[in-house]
Amino acid sequence: MIHISQLTREFKNGKGIFDVTFDVNEGEVFGFIGPNGAGKSTAIRHLMGFMKPDKGTAIINGLDCWKDATEVKNLVGYLPGEISFIEGMTGTEFLKMLSEMRGMKDDKKQKKLIDLLEFDPKTPIHKMSKGMKQKVGIVAAFMHDPQVLILDEPTSGLDPLMQQRFVELILQEKGEGKTILMSSHIFTEMEKTCDRAAMIKDGRIILEDTIESIRTKRKQKCQVTLVNKEDIEKLRQFDVSSVTDNIIEIIVHQNWNELIQVLSQIDVRKLHSAEEDLEDVFLKYYQKEEVK
Numbered sequence: 001m002i003h004i005s006q007l008t009r010e011f012k013n014g015k016g017i018f019d020v021t022f023d024v025n026e027g028e029v030f031g032f033i034g035p036n037g038a039g040k041s042t043a044i045r046h047l048m049g050f051m052k053p054d055k056g057t058a059i060i061n062g063l064d065c066w067k068d069a070t071e072v073k074n075l076v077g078y079l080p081g082e083i084s085f086i087e088g089m090t091g092t093e094f095l096k097m098l099s100e101m102r103g104m105k106d107d108k109k110q111k112k113l114i115d116l117l118e119f120d121p122k123t124p125i126h127k128m129s130k131g132m133k134q135k136v137g138i139v140a141a142f143m144h145d146p147q148v149l150i151l152d153e154p155t156s157g158l159d160p161l162m163q164q165r166f167v168e169l170i171l172q173e174k175g176e177g178k179t180i181l182m183s184s185h186i187f188t189e190m191e192k193t194c195d196r197a198a199m200i201k202d203g204r205i206i207l208e209d210t211i212e213s214i215r216t217k218r219k220q221k222c223q224v225t226l227v228n229k230e231d232i233e234k235l236r237q238f239d240v241s242s243v244t245d246n247i248i249e250i251i252v253h254q255n256w257n258e259l260i261q262v263l264s265q266i267d268v269r270k271l272h273s274a275e276e277d278l279e280d281v282f283l284k285y286y287q288k289e290e291v292k
């Protein structure tokens with residue numbers, strides 16, 4: 001449904017996006033992850049036809065995002081990273097204006113979304129908090145029931161309860177067969193909603209995989225709090241990922257038995273074992289210089 005091929009746009013300062021290539025299949029939720037300034041919004045702006053690429057193409061449902069920008073905008077529900085509102089309007093007035101521009105016949109979905117996100121749209125937008133403005137943006141992106149949703153950091157400014165509501169909304173839309181591309185910094189949100197993800201760094205895609213496969217790359221780790229700090233030396237033979245005072249964290253590579261044997265010889269105050277979370281897996285990629 002969404003095809004980005006060798007998309008390149010270099011700004012005068014040398015920053016930008018370079019040979020960005022990935023596809024989002026129909027009915028799929030695709031996560032676009034990357035640190036600040038990596039190029040997520042730039043790629044998304046090309047998809048919305050706001051920017052002309054130097055090279056490469058962005059296609060949505062067979063439409064060229066630059067040449068057929070008007071049709072693309074009609075097809076897609078878009079939530080920008082920074083929403084620009086019109087001065088002096090309330091949320092209700094803003095949403096009404098967009099509904100009229102889109103020729104929407106009923107506001108059932110709009111009302112449902114406002115209920116889900118629990119906010120008062122009658123508030124003047126200039127008096128709204130960042131989170132409330134974000135909610136207006138989410139309603140605006142979803143209310144006309146588009147087949148394709150492109151969401152740039154959709155949960156920015158939302159509190160944890162509303163982030164959870166947003167996850168519910170994405171899963172519901174996915175259940176209805178919508179195709180969704182969303183950028184985020186929040187890995188847990190990606191894990192709960194996405195089928196696949198691509199990671200961008202310094203304008204280039206460095207990883208593209210299914211969330212399931214990224215999950216299986218997680219390692220097991222064991223955090224040991226020692227009674228005597230000196231005993232840390234006895235644990236150095238293992239794959240130590242960090243040491244803070246009397247707390248040592250070890251990556252366990254199927255060698256639990258050996259570790260347990262050593263631990264049985266020393267005074268342990270606390271033991272905690274867990275699977276590396278998705279955030280750790282991604283952070284490793286953020287820190288690596290390797291490019292696909």
Ligand SMILES: Nc1ncnc2c1ncn2[C@@H]1O[C@H](COP(=O)(O)OP(=O)(O)OP(=O)(O)O)[C@@H](O)[C@H]1O
Pocket residue numbers: 011012013015016034035036037038039040041042043081
């Ligand atoms: N119009 C522009 N002119 C010059 N540089 C730009 C322009 N737009 C973006 N950039 C630069 O391109 C890089 C990518 O920016 P972009 O906004 O796409 O990143 P991002 O991944 O969305 O970041 P964030 O998570 O911080 O929103 C950054 O270094 C940014 O400063």
